[in-house]
Amino acid sequence: MSRHPAPEPKHPRAGRAEAAERRELQSAIARFLLAGFVALVLVAIPVAFWIRAEAERHALDNAKIITQGLADYAISPLMTEQLLARDPAALTQLDRLLQPWFDGGVVTRIKVWDAQGRVVYSDVDSLIGQTFDQPESARELLAGGPATATLESQNELENAFEETSGELLEVYVRSTAQSGTPLIFEAYYDGTGVRQEQEAVLYGMIPPLLLALAVLQLAQLIPAARLAHRIQAFQATRHSLLRHAVEASDLERRRIARELHDDVIQDLSGLAYALESEERQGPEMQRPLFANARTILQENVRTLRAMTSELYPPDLQEVGLEASLLRLGTPLLERGISLTVDVPDKFVLDRERAVMVYRVAREALANVAKHSSAQLAELRIRQNGHRTEIRISDDGLGFDPSRPPLEGHLGLRILRDTIDQAGGSLEIQSAPGSGTTVTATFVNAAVPTP
Template sequence: MPRPAIRAWNFRHPNGATAAEKSEVRSAVTRYLLISLTVVVCVSVPLSFWIRAQAQSHTLADATVITHHLADYTVGPLITDEVIAGDPEALKLLDSRVAPWLADGSIVRVKVWNADGRVLYSDVPSLIGRTFDMPPWSVPLLAGGADRAALQQQNGLDNDYEADSGELVEIYVRALDAAGRPVMFEAYFDDQTVHDEQASLLLSMTPAILLSLMVLQLAQLPLAIRLARRIQVDSASRRQLLQDSIRASDLERRRIARYLHDEVIQDLAGLSYALEAEDKLDSGAQRSLIAKARLILQRNVGTLRAMTGELYPPDLDRLGLIEALRRLADPLTEQGVEVRLNLPEHLDLDRDRSSILYRIAREALSNVLKHAGAHSLELALMQDGDRIRLSIRDDGRGFDPEAEPPDWHVGLRIIRDTVLATGGTLEISSRDGDGTSIVAAIDRS
């Protein structure tokens, strides 16, 4: 079954009391501080990763320079034909030159490769002379391409002696042996250098950056407080205007109701009595016309009296909203509509908001009675936290909210305008032949 079409209006109601204004300002400032803290955290996290990446890049660049120095001035010139042939004396000489570089532990391993993947030299003697598959990037590197530097785990076939060392800084550079032939020099550095550099940069840069962000946020705090107070004053003014308009509307309704009752209805009622007397005295051809005019007049008097009842609502201060809503449902019950009421025993609500909810319920029930053709109706009033929710559902003929509203939908427009003026929320859902649901919610204060 397709879901009913829904039209909703949503508005927020301003808080107006002095205590509420202060609370709202505090709440706004608290939200601002929380958002500021969130911004600082959101900026700090990627910033820390950026600093770590910069530190790693800087350390790898330094390690590459060291590797070039070792390869070009210490190891490369000693890669002679004797070393390549595996001469022990030549290898011993090379070991003695490399030993000082390995002594402090910053360099973990060195290897020298030829273009065929043969290890010409390593500080691990068992690797010398072994051949491994060369990676694709070795060809451009040996041809004079870019160096390679990375911080990673060593798990290749040639890394049996480094596999248990965790992450290592791995540097590959091009060098020339004693005969001017290109070789690939590989050096492994302890990763502690990278981590120390990252920690150093974080400790040196992060406090200054975070302090700058905090100062910026605190500098904006007075502006945020001033803006929150200004908005609160405007909200209080709008609330006061709303209360004044509600009271003025009630006074105007009562004035119109009194005028209709004391002037128009009395005059029309007197005219009706005069026509009735004339009808009894006149026996001529005009008697039928007089009788018809009298019936029309009486019907209009009845309509005007009903209008005065709608214009002049019951005394909500005396009856209370709950009892007033019960009385609103009486005309529907008299017309044979099954009415189910779900009302609380007691509701602590001021006169203005009671009047608003009463108006919404009156317009909705009047619309149901006149146009919906409903057999049953449910009216519920619930307190949901700091909001009061009024729900009215019927099983009448319904309508299409997306279509152009007919003239008799003026009641729904009145409900919409009433909720709009109070800053509440309104949801009207309906479908042709499947009834209508109206749910209005306003703040308690």
């Protein structure tokens, strides 16, 4: 019976990275849904007000049509000279004709005005014959203007009998007496019917509108989730490439440093010893030549050893980041530059970020030692939440960051590109005579493992 090998357990860092990716994806989808809900609310609210306003306009238009019909077919034929003269028989006949409209609750109040603002008929007998100031809309109506309808509480002087009725629908239409005299027919209706019609239209249209917007939102969710997966996969691939690039760079630096130390430096050191022996035992006239050659060779050996340390510092893995940063101050002290190192008591970085922090500090401090002519330098590290910041500043000569670097001085530019690819940032602030500040910011989380 064949046996399949058990799958290798995942590295804890890979598990944490995958969990972080899932949380990030879920958070992105939640933000998308929240944004969609907010957009839905922002769309639904003005649409609801618009529907409500349109329903009110539709109800008012219907009220004007009904009132115009009432004026043309029920009022105008009975507007005789006797009624205009307030003949009791004519008034009683019109009251009897309009009574069904009041009994059915359709109409609350009726008034008929002449051009002088006199009430020539009303279902309230005490109003007949009284004169009131007419609004501008009434005068325009007599001149052939459009009918008007408003929905509001009545509190004018001529509304003494309607002001306690609450919100009423007031409609003005043009009418004529049998003699052709222009009149204004005014009718009041209960406003409850208009509001009920508004609510019926609103409640009938809002559910399908919300359903359509919700379906649209859900239809967008699927491609949005796919896009988020693709972006996340792209970021994971980019981070993986960055990590491999950092590891490859470390391996290459380590190889070059090892070859320099084991081959070139050892051979040059042996040659220096040979020159020292010739200096002591060789001819008297050639000893100064051998001494000068030995001095030059030993200086080159020291330079190569310093370069080896810069290529791949062995103490970074052995003694840790903090001690390695402190050792970077030695070349500065040899040049009379005082270095202050401010590192938090407890700070945590993964290997990739620790290497980047060290490289930023090494490159910046090397520039301070070689080019700044400074007296004081400061290295400070701060961690805030998920971000780490390293800042190196000096009081030296400074320079113009906008000018291209001199040939061979590309260290900070390469660092900037590497940090940008890692999702961080590198900022250089300097000016001639004002010193230099190099600030690098990193995300604390480890590079995701695919």
